[in-house]
Amino acid sequence: MTSKERLVIIGNGMAPGRMMDELFERAPGRYEVTVFNAEPRVNYDRIMLSPVLSGEKAYEDIIIHGDQWYADHGVTLHRGEKIVTIDRTAKTVTSDKGTVAAYDKLVIATGSNPFIIPVPGADLPGVITYRDLDDVEKMLEASRTRKRAIVIGGGLLGLEAAAGLKMQGMDVTVIHVMPTLMERQLDPAGGYLLQKAMEDRGIEVRTKANTKAIIGDGHVEGIELASGEIIPADIVVMAVGIRPNTGLAQEAGLACNRGIVVNNAMQTSDGVIFSLGECAEVDGQVYGIVAPLYEMARVLAAHLCDDTSSVFVHADTPTKLKVTGINLFSLGDFGEGDDREEIVLRDATSGVYKRLILKDNRIIGTVLFGDVADGAWFNDLKKKATDISEMRETLIFGQSYQGGAPLDPMAAVAALPDDAEICGCNGICKGKITGAITEKGLTSLDDVRAHTKASASCGTCTGLVEQLMALTLGDTYNPAAVQPMCGCTDLGHDDVRRLIKAKELKSIPAVMQELEWKSSCGCAKCRPALNYYLVCDWPDEYADDYQSRFINERVHANIQKDGTYSVVPRMWGGVTSSKELRAIADVVDKFNIPTVKCTGGQRIDMLGIKKEDLPAVWADLGKAGFVSGQAYAKGLRTVKTCVGTDWCRFGTQDSTGLGIKLEKFMWGSWTPAKVKLAVSGCPRNCAEATCKDVGVVCVDSGFEIHFAGAAGLDIKGTEVLGLVKTEEEALEYIVALTQMYREQGRYLERIYKWAKRIGYDEVRRQIMDDADKRKAYFDRFVFSQKFAQVDPWSERVSGKDKHEFRPMATIGFPEAAE
Amino acid sequence: MDWHEIGRIEDIPRRGARCIKTPAGKIGIFRTAEDQVFALEDHCPHKGGPLSQGIVHGGAVTCPLHNMVIDLETGQAMGADQGFVPTIPVRNDNGVLYIGLAASGLMAAE
Numbered sequence: 027m028t029s030k031e032r033l034v035i036i037g038n039g040m041a042p043g044r045m046m047d048e049l050f051e052r053a054p055g056r057y058e059v060t061v062f063n064a065e066p067r068v069n070y071d072r073i074m075l076s077p078v079l080s081g082e083k084a085y086e087d088i089i090i091h092g093d094q095w096y097a098d099h100g101v102t103l104h105r106g107e108k109i110v111t112i113d114r115t116a117k118t119v120t121s122d123k124g125t126v127a128a129y130d131k132l133v134i135a136t137g138s139n140p141f142i143i144p145v146p147g148a149d150l151p152g153v154i155t156y157r158d159l160d161d162v163e164k165m166l167e168a169s170r171t172r173k174r175a176i177v178i179g180g181g182l183l184g185l186e187a188a189a190g191l192k193m194q195g196m197d198v199t200v201i202h203v204m205p206t207l208m209e210r211q212l213d214p215a216g217g218y219l220l221q222k223a224m225e226d227r228g229i230e231v232r233t234k235a236n237t238k239a240i241i242g243d244g245h246v247e248g249i250e251l252a253s254g255e256i257i258p259a260d261i262v263v264m265a266v267g268i269r270p271n272t273g274l275a276q277e278a279g280l281a282c283n284r285g286i287v288v289n290n291a292m293q294t295s296d297g298v299i300f301s302l303g304e305c306a307e308v309d310g311q312v313y314g315i316v317a318p319l320y321e322m323a324r325v326l327a328a329h330l331c332d333d334t335s336s337v338f339v340h341a342d343t344p345t346k347l348k349v350t351g352i353n354l355f356s357l358g359d360f361g362e363g364d365d366r367e368e369i370v371l372r373d374a375t376s377g378v379y380k381r382l383i384l385k386d387n388r389i390i391g392t393v394l395f396g397d398v399a400d401g402a403w404f405n406d407l408k409k410k411a412t413d414i415s416e417m418r419e420t421l422i423f424g425q426s427y428q429g430g431a432p433l434d435p436m437a438a439v440a441a442l443p444d445d446a447e448i449c450g451c452n453g454i455c456k457g458k459i460t461g462a463i464t465e466k467g468l469t470s471l472d473d474v475r476a477h478t479k480a481s482a483s484c485g486t487c488t489g490l491v492e493q494l495m496a497l498t499l500g501d502t503y504n505p506a507a508v509q510p511m512c513g514c515t516d517l518g519h520d521d522v523r524r525l526i527k528a529k530e531l532k533s534i535p536a537v538m539q540e541l542e543w544k545s546s547c548g549c550a551k552c553r554p555a556l557n558y559y560l561v562c563d564w565p566d567e568y569a570d571d572y573q574s575r576f577i578n579e580r581v582h583a584n585i586q587k588d589g590t591y592s593v594v595p596r597m598w599g600g601v602t603s604s605k606e607l608r609a610i611a612d613v614v615d616k617f618n619i620p621t622v623k624c625t626g627g628q629r630i631d632m633l634g635i636k637k638e639d640l641p642a643v644w645a646d647l648g649k650a651g652f653v654s655g656q657a658y659a660k661g662l663r664t665v666k667t668c669v670g671t672d673w674c675r676f677g678t679q680d681s682t683g684l685g686i687k688l689e690k691f692m693w694g695s696w697t698p699a700k701v702k703l704a705v706s707g708c709p710r711n712c713a714e715a716t717c718k719d720v721g722v723v724c725v726d727s728g729f730e731i732h733f734a735g736a737a738g739l740d741i742k743g744t745e746v747l748g749l750v751k752t753e754e755e756a757l758e759y760i761v762a763l764t765q766m767y768r769e770q771g772r773y774l775e776r777i778y779k780w781a782k783r784i785g786y787d788e789v790r791r792q793i794m795d796d797a798d799k800r801k802a803y804f805d806r807f808v809f810s811q812k813f814a815q816v817d818p819w820s821e822r823v824s825g826k827d828k829h830e831f832r833p834m835a836t837i838g839f840p841e842a843a844e
Numbered sequence: 845m846d847w848h849e850i851g852r853i854e855d856i857p858r859r860g861a862r863c864i865k866t867p868a869g870k871i872g873i874f875r876t877a878e879d880q881v882f883a884l885e886d887h888c889p890h891k892g893g894p895l896s897q898g899i900v901h902g903g904a905v906t907c908p909l910h911n912m913v914i915d916l917e918t919g920q921a922m923g924a925d926q927g928f929v930p931t932i933p934v935r936n937d938n939g940v941l942y943i944g945l946a947a948s949g950l951m952a953a954e
């Protein structure tokens with residue numbers, strides 16, 4: 027056995043995460059890698075915590091390396107283990123849980139700690155920093171039970187926290203010590219516009235406000251300013267800056283300054299110990315955004331593979347704020363000076379402000395607010411130190427005004443040189459993206475992200491990347507542009523679902539008001555969709571809006587071409603009895619029902635019933651024990667079964683029994699589109715389980731669960747979810763899968779389309795591999811069934827919605843006419 | 845024209861409809877979110893779908909059979925579709941609703 031070199035990494039943040047990506051690409055298998063992470067989780071995109079806080083994303087959406095990744099690359103990850111000592115002589119590290127790991131090479135990537143201003147009360151419960159997922163969870167928790175938040179710090183982090191808390195429904199005040207917001211990235215005019223934009227969202231902003239103390243008895247109750255003024259609050263978020271986390275390195279005797287001192291190969295004062303990320307200091311600089319950290323990652327990976335040609339060089343990176351709806355871009359130096367000139371454009375009505383700072387006819391700084399489309403171009407001119415005297419008159423209007431080119435954003439992107447930077451976070455230039463698209467035949471944004479990382483971090487350059495795709499692929503590019511739900515809104519289904527949760531919208535008028543619907547009360551497309559989303563998300567609180575349901579779901583029968591209705595009672599698992607059949611026969615005779623038919627779903631359909639007769643038909647069926655078969659519902663329809671071990675000589679399990687259990691457990695639940703199940707007793711598959719939304723094929727060793735089949739407008743065999751041993755497990759997994767679909771599916775999207783969209787592996791990961799998730803889905807389904815599992819027929823027999831089944835008036839017939 | 849009392853506005857759900865039976869066929873009576881009331885023959889110009897069973901939105905109804913959208917005020921099909929449903933006059937006297945029918949129309953149907 028050849029022993030590999032042992033690489034130990036302390037910290038599992040964005041910098042070492044990227045470093046490992048680069049390392050495994052260059053030299054897969056060269057090192058045996060062990061990672062210690064004080065946070066109890068895998069590598070995730072810290073930048074995207076603000077969208078998680080605002081509710082626009084979930085934690086799952088921002089994971090960079092999932093469990094599978096560590097397994098695939100043979101990386102040992104110790105989560106929730108903090109390294110407490112480095113023994114440089116023995117070449118070992120020791121964690122707070124006592125784990126000892128020996129290294130040949132060590133990487134310190136401990137990031138930063140949030141700075142806490144040392145005022146009285148700073149240690150009170152309710153004072154929260156903003157650094158990791160735990161902080162976000164604390165804030166979300168607070169937003170559910172508490173009303174008022176104060177954010178101390180008007181920089182990037184503070185403003186993102188304020189916007190997120192506001193979206194969670196809190197009253198938010200930002201306290202900033204300087205006269206304008208984000209003064210290190212924005213000039214005063216930009217800061218003023220930003221303040222207005224924050225105030226427009228209902229966030230109070232106090233500048234020149236100095237915090238003297240945080241007050242409260244046992245928990246935060248407010249803050250006291252230096253002026254003596256007291257502002258009440260239930261939580262205080264401290265976002266005043268960060269300090270490189272150097273403690274461990276210092277104790278180990280490594281050279282430290284502001285950060286851990288490294289050379290331009292990321293090497294510390296100990297030759298086998300490296301450092302990168304926010305904790306590292308190169309050329310006297312420490313960094314707090316990812317672009318330079320990713321550059322460090324590239325350099326370190328090269329050196330770990332003995333490629334010494336790569337060195338770290340400082341570059342300016344633009345700042346962008348990730349608050350939905352606020353566009354801001356700032357780059358370089360914008361201080362005033364005798365040797366500097368500036369060009370300013372203001373358009374008060376559209377809220378646009380642009381300022382370029384020039385020195386010797388070259389751009390040295392840029393501030394854009396409102397319209398940031400030309401950011402990449404200005405960045406390029408600055409980087410190349412292009413002499414702009416020729417285009418000075420029109421420079422500020424942007425690239426599309428130059429050289430008589432038409433005012434077309436596509437033309438502007440087309441005109442960018444190949445080395446123009448598109449993705450600031452990842453330092454990806456235009457040529458790299460277009461090259462990858464053509465060489466690797468990439469056709470979707472996700473592919474481009476996977477192969478180049480462009481737009482995969484903070485995402486603000488997504489638009490540019492899509493334009494590049496459109497340019498490179500021409501007509502064959504089908505942008506993932508969001509398809510609006512309908513003409514009443516520009517938002518797509520996913521955005522609407524997300525915002526319903528994030529903003530806790532609990533009625534259709536609330537959705538339409540808050541999401542700025544363009545029509546007064548929606549249309550026949552969006553109303554049923556919204557009604558479903560609300561039923562699904564707030565099962566206990568939402569009052570189902572029958573006027574937003576399609577007629578079939580309103581009267582619980584299927585409308586036919588002549589305006590009559592068909593009625594399909596449940597026949598659990600397709601099994602019936604003489605008593606049931608007799609009751610059906612009696613109903614057919616009594617109401618003169620013209621057609622009785624066996625459906626494709628193993629039950630009996632009575633067609634051609636007059637609407638007025640429906641309640642009486644149901645009353646008679648109800649007496650025989652029937653409930654609605656929901657043959658009309660975007661909900662659970664049938665569970666087909668075969669005879670299984672009860673009778674069949676090949677049966678391996680009780681397929682009929684399991685089918686009936688599933689149907690009894692799941693009936694009544696509303697879903698994005700209809701859901702059909704089947705259980706076959708053996709792989710001969712007589713119940714056709716392998717073309718259903720969810721199917722089970724019984725085998726000797728248990729139950730093989732299938733999903734995402736189709737046999738209607740499309741034909742598609744199912745995917746295998748996995749094998750489970752017992753009926754109880756089969757039920758739990760199927761119910762969890764259905765709930766996952768209920769929560770994520772777009773209205774009218776069958777399971778096979780949803781699963782394809784989000785990825786079959788993702789479904790397997792959440793349902794098969796993640797027991798906590800599965801249990802949580804299962805529990806939410808069970809909870810919602812409390813409100814859904816009510817037989818709609820018996821409700822109507824007892825008088826509900828009487829008006830539906832009777833004409834409002836009868837006039838003009840002989841007896842009524844004079 | 846004869847005015848016939850048909851009931852009160854509260855008998856129709858907001859953004860909903862009911863139907864009225866007459867010898868000349870059914871009439872759909874619609875109530876919008878803003879409490880305007882309209883009446884149309886309950887017969888879609890496309891294939892005769894019962895409009896009173898459709899979803900009411902704004903000043904329009906979507907036919908339950910194949911989704912044609914009909915303007916409640918004019919009876920005209922909206923969007924790209926062609927078609928027209930006869931409208932019936934409605935009077936609202938303090939919540940009591942009346943529809944106006946040509947006496948001859950009723951007689952003819954008998």
Ligand code: SRM
Nearest residue numbers: 584592624625626627628629657663664737738739740776
């Ligand atoms: C009654 C029945 C036909 C029959 O006589 O056997 C039937 C009847 C209708 N089907 Fe079906 N489907 C029936 C089994 C099926 C099956 C077979 C099955 O369930 O095993 C399929 C293929 C599997 C599937 O679900 O995809 C099927 C695929 C469809 C589709 C295509 C759905 C798709 O996404 O591909 C539609 C159209 C739709 O839902 O938009 C549809 C729509 C309809 C509608 C609801 C059309 C409509 O909107 O009015 C029909 C209602 C008739 C009524 O009033 O009862 N029906 N339909 C079957 C009722 C099953 C039951 O017991 O509930």
Ligand SMILES: Cc1cc2nc3c(=O)[nH]c(=O)nc-3n(C[C@H](O)[C@H](O)[C@H](O)COP(=O)(O)OP(=O)(O)OC[C@H]3O[C@@H](n4cnc5c(N)ncnc54)[C@H](O)[C@@H]3O)c2cc1C
Nearest residue numbers: 037039040041064065072108109136137303304314315316
């Ligand atoms: C809310 C928020 C928004 C941001 N937005 C942006 C943005 O838009 N653009 C941008 O470029 N940057 C942004 N940043 C900054 C960016 O996230 C950081 O620069 C980057 O994540 C730092 O990476 P890192 O690997 O150096 O450190 P971190 O990601 O902080 O990782 C350090 C890890 O090391 C662990 N650790 C520390 N000590 C030990 C120990 N002794 N043993 C084991 N583990 C230890 C910590 O638990 C932590 O998980 C944002 C940051 C935040 C918090």
Ligand code: SF4
Nearest residue numbers: 586587625626738739
């Ligand atoms: S296949 Fe289904 S939808 Fe088509 S006519 Fe038959 S019952 Fe109707």
Ligand code: FES
Nearest residue numbers: 888891893907910
């Ligand atoms: S009958 Fe109304 S749309 Fe077809």
